Amino acid sequence: MRVTSRKKEHGVEVYDAGLNLVRVFPVPPRSTYREPGSEGHAVTRSLDRLVYATDTAVLRVDPDGHEDWRFELGERGPNRGVAYTDVALSADETLVWVYAPNTMADRSRPDEWILLDAATGVPRARHELTTTGHGGDQFPLRDGRMLLEVGEGQDGISIFLAGPDTSPREYGWGDRSLISVSPDESRFMTVDHDQEDMRIHDFPSGEVQLRFTVSDFGFAPRDEVYFEWNGGFLDEHTAIAVLGGVNDQAESEDEEEWWQHFRIDVRTGEVLGELNVTTIDQYDLQVLGDGTYMITDTDGTLHRM
DSSP states (O other): OOOEEEEETTEEEEEOTTOOEEEEEOOOOBOOSSSOOEEEEEEOTTSSOEEEEESSEEEEEOTTOOEEEEEEOOOOOTTOOSOOOEEEEOTTSSEEEEEEOTTTTTOSSOOEEEEEETTTOOEEEEEEOOOOOSEEEEEEOTTSOEEEEEEOGGGOEEEEEEETTEEEEEOOOSBEEEEEEOTTSSEEEEEETTSSOEEEEETTTOOEEEEEOGGGGTOOTTSOEEEEEEEEESSSSEEEEEEEEEEEOTTSSOEEEEEEEEEEETTTOOEEEEEOOOOSSTTOOEEOSSSOEEEEOTTSOEEEO
């Protein structure tokens, strides 16, 4: 079961399969560059426990916000920069995986990928990373392994794969954003850091199976069109690519952004046409892997399509 949750100013909202609001976990406001607060979070399938990060710790709490445990990451130093800690639960929910951007947090130690016992918060493994990351996104796999994308700003993006008992393997590209893993976990999707192409890779080897440029979607290379860092696998055989651009407004100095969603057959590479859907921004649509996707209405209501 995929858990749907989102962080709002009043806390982390948790929804059931029908997108009915179940509860709201009280957490500190979002962390910002200058003001500490809450960062990454994950909700258990029972919907009654939340794991979340702050600028100094990782916590597991009950629905009232009472702590089950707390794992200290340490204070951030005076030369800290943009640094957001990410947390994710393993597929069997026995481990909490933590990406800690220690370098940018000025903790005087390298970035780490930390595995905590989900029941107790006790560390099970700690891996030093060579990244200088601002933040990370994690993708749990059914066999207990985890994929991690670390964003390093202008220095690019690093992608790692590790298991509970194995050291991280870095894919080594340094310039690709990890977007999605297919429902059968045989493929994954990346977008170029400069947004110039999208690729479908074999998992776990990373070998490129398909590569797409904007011309594959009917745009001329000279058009100012690019791939958004969004999309993913609608189902086992179909992916969604999001392309965007900017329209100049002739009568003003403003520029209007636009974006479109396209369906792709990942077996053949055929572009199946546009997905006719309106979203509030380029990153709103979330594919669910079962042929459906989720979008947000202008009033904030979630819809499954």
